Each structure stands twice: as C-alpha cells, then as structure tokens.
Amino acid sequence: DNYCGFFEGTEKLLEMWFSCSDGDMEDCDVRKIPRAALESLLKLVKCEIISFKKNEQIDAYVLSESSMFVSKSRFILKTCGSTTLLRAVQPLLYLVQEYTGFDEVLDIFYSRKNFIRPELQLQPHTSFEDEVGVLDGLFEDGAAYCLGRVNQDCWYLYTLNPPDNFVGVQAPDQTLEVIMQQLDSKIMRIFTKKVCSTAQEATHRSGIDMLFPGIVIDDFLFDPCGYSMNGLLKGGYYITIHITPEPHCSYVSFETNAPQESYQDLILGLMKTFNPGKFTMTVFANKASVAANAPSECQECHFKNYQRKELQLCEFKNYNLTYALFAKAPS
Ligand code: PUT
Numbered sequence: 495d496n497y498c499g500f501f502e503g504t505e506k507l508l509e510m511w512f513s514c515s516d517g518d519m520e521d522c523d524v525r526k527i528p529r530a531a532l533e534s535l536l537k538l539v540k541c542e543i544i545s546f547k548k549n550e551q552i553d554a555y556v557l558s559e560s561s562m563f564v565s566k567s568r569f570i571l572k573t574c575g576s577t578t579l580l581r582a583v584q585p586l587l588y589l590v591q592e593y594t595g596f597d598e599v600l601d602i603f604y605s606r607k608n609f610i611r612p613e614l615q616l617q618p619h620t621s622f623e624d625e626v627g628v629l630d631g632l633f634e635d636g637a638a639y640c641l642g643r644v645n646q647d648c649w650y651l652y653t654l655n656p657p658d659n660f661v662g663v664q665a666p667d668q669t670l671e672v673i674m675q676q677l678d679s680k681i682m683r684i685f686t687k688k689v690c691s692t693a694q695e696a697t698h699r700s701g702i703d704m705l706f707p708g709i710v711i712d713d714f715l716f717d718p719c720g721y722s723m724n725g726l727l728k729g730g731y732y733i734t735i736h737i738t739p740e741p742h743c744s745y746v747s748f749e750t751n752a753p754q755e756s757y758q759d760l761i762l763g764l765m766k767t768f769n770p771g772k773f774t775m776t777v778f779a780n781k782a783s784v785a786a787n788a789p790s791e792c793q794e795c796h797f798k799n800y801q802r803k804e805l806q807l808c809e810f811k812n813y814n815l816t817y818a819l820f821a822k823a824p825s
Pocket of ligand 1: 507509603605667668669778779
C-alpha cells in the first residue's frame with residue numbers, strides 16, 4: 495500500500511502556439527503529428543498515454559503522469575512526478591516542422607509552482623535557473639518570472655515577451671489554473687482504490703461531474719490512489735483535474751481555457767468540492783478574451799474562510815496575468 499509514500503503532484507506545464515510565416519494556415523495542424531511520434535516524445539518525458547478522447551477541436555490524452563491536449567495550432571503538455579518535460583521541447587519543434595505545416599512558434603508558456611521536494615527532480619528540473627537555461631537555448635526573447643514569495647509559495651513562468659512587433663495569439667484565449675494543497679483528507683480518500691473501485695465512481699462521489707454539467711469526461715483512478723481527468727466542452731474548451739491524495743503531500747490541480755467573465759463561482763465550486771487549506775490561482779487572458787477584466791475583478795474576489803495572502807497583476811505584450819494565493823483563515 496503506497497498510500498503513504500511521497501508523490502510530487504506539482505506539474506510542469508507547457509503551452510505552445512504555432513503559426514506560419516506565409517500567413518496561410520489552412521492546411522496546418524499540430525494534430526498531423528503521428529501517434530507513434532507523440533509516444534516517442536513522451537518517452538523522453540518519462541510518461542505514456544493511458545487514455546484518449548477527442549472532439550472536432552481537441553485531441554485529449556490522459557497520461558500516466560497528467561495530460562496532453564493537441565489542437566490545430568496549440569500544444570499543451572502537463573506532467574507531474576519526476577517527469578522531464580523540458581527534454582521534449584526541442585524534439586517537439588522538429589515534429590512540428592516535419593509534420594504540421596507550421597514553421598514558427600507564436601508563443602510559449604512554461605510554468606509550475608515550487609516543488610514540494612525539488613531534490614527529487616531530474617535535470618533540467620532541479621532548479622528554475624536550469625529550466626530557463628534549456629528554454630533560453632531554444633528561444634530568443636524568452637522572459638523568466640517568479641510570482642509569489644521566492645522563499646515560500648511561488649509560481650514560475652517562462653514566456654515570450656519580445657520588445658516590439660510581437661503578434662502573439664490574436665483569437666480570444668484565456669486559461670485559469672487553480673493549484674490546491676493541504677486538502678481535506680476525507681475528500682482525498684475518495685481518490686483511492688480502497689474507497690472507490692472505478693474512476694467514474696470517484697468523479698461522481700466527489701462532485702467533479704457537477705463542476706461543468708454535461709461535459710464529456712475521460713477519467714482514470716490509479717492503483718492504489720491518485721486520479722486524473724480530462725473534460726471536453728464544445729468550442730475547443732477543455733478542463734483537466736489531477737489529484738495526489740496522500741495526506742502529507744496532498745495536491746489537486748484544476749485547469750481550463752473555458753471563457754468566463756468572472757471565475758469567482760467556478761473557484762467557489764472548487765473550494766466546495768476539494769476544501770483545500772491553501773490555493774494559488776492564475777488567470778491568463780489576452781485582449782480579445784471575455785476574461786480580460788479578471789485581474790481587476792480579482793481585487794474584489796472574496797472566498798469565504800480564505801484570506802488573500804498575495805495578489806500580483808502582470809501586463810505582458812499580449813496577455814494580462816493575475817496571480818493570487820489564498821489560505822484558510824485561522825479558526
Ligand atoms: N498555461 C499558460 C496559459 C497561457 C494562456 N493560454
């Protein structure tokens with residue numbers, strides 16, 4: 495029974511957007527990369543595909559260590575544990591060049607929260623400086639940031655922030671990520687094989703299926719514990735949830751690109767579902783997004799029982815970013 499072992503739930507998250515130098519993108523598609531090539535790519539990361547669902551806009555993979563989403567011009571890879579995500583970036587650039595018709599990187603986002611046990615990571619993930627070294631070797635005009643407190647809870651980001659003439663993603667785009675820790679142990683037990691025999695049972699008993707009613711769900715319950723799900727919505731929108739339930743390293747991440755003018759009700763739903771002791775939220779929104787006002791709205795955000803410990807608002811060339819940390823008020 496490994497239920498008491500340590501697991502690093504903290505994910506590394508890569509999102510890349512591609513474009514074409516001649517402007518004609520009709521025949522370009524990242525989904526043209528063959529499955530076998532994606533499988534080889536994931537070997538470099540030390541994870542594999544365990545489930546797959548698709549709709550017209552997105553190919554969504556549940557991985558042995560988190561998730562991958564591939565759509566026409568965007569590639570998202572999220573991996574936890576001691577995976578080596580950044581070893582896949584250069585090979586991915588070759589695959590995009592070879593199979594997809596795209597020949598330019600439009601934007602890149604690499605982010606993660608501080609690891610619980612950084613000493614267990616493999617190169618280049620042993621420090622953010624080393625991760626930045628890999629990315630700087632591949633991209634011009636990359637910019638590295640740390641939000642939050644460098645000696646406590648913090649969140650690292652690498653993105654393109656060139657001085658001028660930056661086009662970036664013009665279509666409306668937004669991403670909410672909520673990273674929860676110190677979770678309610680009663681709720682976490684749902685995500686063990688002792689309590690639920692199937693992923694569907696865990697999805698239903700926890701109330702995850704009520705967060706976005708009607709969503710198409712691909713869920714997986716690990717043995718002896720741990721849970722992952724991808725959810726597909728119409729219009730090219732996804733949600734993904736990953737759960738490490740072990741009491742001393744409990745961790746839940748939630749991510750979606752679903753557009754909402756305000757994410758307050760959704761975050762309240764997450765608090766009700768998981769009851770974390772603390773959580774960080776990040777919202778990226780570009781100019782065309784309906785979530786563009788989320789930063790100012792967040793200054794008014796109130797979550798019952800939680801105190802806002804940090805709030806940082808950033809303006810990048812093409813996106814506004816909000817970072818906030820909330821922790822339960824002492825009772
Ligand atoms: N995880 C980065 C999200 C960027 C905006 N889609």
